[in-house]
Amino acid sequence: MAGSTGCSNSNLSVLLQSQRVPCAAASQPLESFFLPGSSPSFLGSRSMMSFEDVHQANGSTRSFFRAFDHEDNGDDDLDEYFHQPEKKRRLTVDQVQFLEKSFELENKLEPERKTQLAKDLGLQPRQIAIWFQNRRARWKTKQLEKDYDVLQSSYNGLKADYDSLHKENEKLKAEVNLLTDKVLLKEKGSSELSDKDALSQEQPKKAVLAADSASEGEVSKISAVACSKQDEISSAKSDIFDSDSPHYAADGVHSSYVFEPDQSDLSQDEEDNFSKSLLPPYVFPKLEDGDYSDPHASFEDHAFWSWPY
DNA sequence: TTGTGTTTTATTGCCTCC
DNA sequence: GGAGGCAATAAAACACAA
Numbered sequence: 443m444a445g446s447t448g449c450s451n452s453n454l455s456v457l458l459q460s461q462r463v464p465c466a467a468a469s470q471p472l473e474s475f476f477l478p479g480s481s482p483s484f485l486g487s488r489s490m491m492s493f494e495d496v497h498q499a500n501g502s503t504r505s506f507f508r509a510f511d512h513e514d515n516g517d518d519d520l521d522e523y524f525h526q527p528e529k530k531r532r533l534t535v536d537q538v539q540f541l542e543k544s545f546e547l548e549n550k551l552e553p554e555r556k557t558q559l560a561k562d563l564g565l566q567p568r569q570i571a572i573w574f575q576n577r578r579a580r581w582k583t584k585q586l587e588k589d590y591d592v593l594q595s596s597y598n599g600l601k602a603d604y605d606s607l608h609k610e611n612e613k614l615k616a617e618v619n620l621l622t623d624k625v626l627l628k629e630k631g632s633s634e635l636s637d638k639d640a641l642s643q644e645q646p647k648k649a650v651l652a653a654d655s656a657s658e659g660e661v662s663k664i665s666a667v668a669c670s671k672q673d674e675i676s677s678a679k680s681d682i683f684d685s686d687s688p689h690y691a692a693d694g695v696h697s698s699y700v701f702e703p704d705q706s707d708l709s710q711d712e713e714d715n716f717s718k719s720l721l722p723p724y725v726f727p728k729l730e731d732g733d734y735s736d737p738h739a740s741f742e743d744h745a746f747w748s749w750p751y
Numbered sequence: 752t753t754g755t756g757t758t759t760t761a762t763t764g765c766c767t768c769c
Numbered sequence: 770g771g772a773g774g775c776a777a778t779a780a781a782a783c784a785c786a787a
Contacts, residue, residue, distance in 0.1 A: 530759080530760050530761070531760085532758095532759065532760075533759085533760085538759095568761095569760085569761090572760065572761060572762090573759095573760080575761095576759070576760070576761085580758095580759095
């Protein structure tokens with residue numbers, strides 16, 4: 443900030459001040475922005491203000507430095523400065539504060555406001571415009587960062603939910619497989635026994651069943667449990683893929699018919715009953731790996747979820 | 752002191768609106 | 770066509786570690 447504040451920081455400033463510009467350029471309206479007692483002092487960039495004074499008569503120019511290069515002052519000392527490329531000067535803290543407050547009120551700049559601010563701060567209207575333009579750009583960048591953070595945390599939350607559901611699903615699948623194996627084993631055992639039965643024809647069926655560790659009732663129970671687990675899986679699948687993810691059909695298979703109307707008029711219960719009705723009691727298709735195509739990979743690979751890191 | 756990264760001020764070129 | 774906005778960029782000013 444050194445070199446940009448105060449009236450006596452550069453030879454150029456001194457020269458210009460002595461020739462054209464009073465140092466304290468702050469005008470009354472500024473004071474209303476600051477606490478009583480803290481008188482505003484926009485002492486920096488006074489050389490800029492002198493440029494304004496010098497060139498006001500030249501009409502509008504986009505770069506006052508460019509216009510300045512062609513100015514003939516007829517003054518050798520000044521000429522030396524004026525033919526050097528002008529250095530940038532930072533605004534003073536007070537000037538920036540004032541502009542910030544103004545920006546908070548309204549981030550667009552109408553011509554009258556620009557002129558007033560320029561007057562109040564002792565700057566060129568063009569400088570005010572540039573400051574607002576750059577400030578808007580900074581605000582936009584900040585806003586983008588905020589939006590990014592919000593989206594990222596939302597993504598993280600959803601992903602955590604998904605991961606836990608996926609884990610739960612895997613657990614249930616394993617459980618179902620275990621029970622299915624058990625049931626099939628039982629079935630195999632009992633059919634072998636009945637074959638034996640048929641061969642011997644002598645042994646009472648009851649004795650065979652009694653010899654078995656599991657009774658008929660137990661087998662039925664296990665199959666019932668397995669069926670209910672199957673229902674749970676189906677329902678969990680529906681929860682995960684039916685409504686929330688547009689990328690999966692109800693059977694868990696990657697589907698491209700994302701927005702097609704629901705082709706099934708069956709409720710979940712009806713569907714379950716329907717599938718059960720096709721199967722003999724306590725026999726249902728064992729879940730293969732392919733039945734639930736790994737949704738995890740697709741979930742993350744899908745463009746919708748890809749994050750622009 | 753110096754090298755380096757960041758911030759701020761300003762320019763340029765393009766676009767839109769009146 | 771001129772004014773003003775924006776994105777991209779340059780360059781000066783600044784901060785800071787080594």
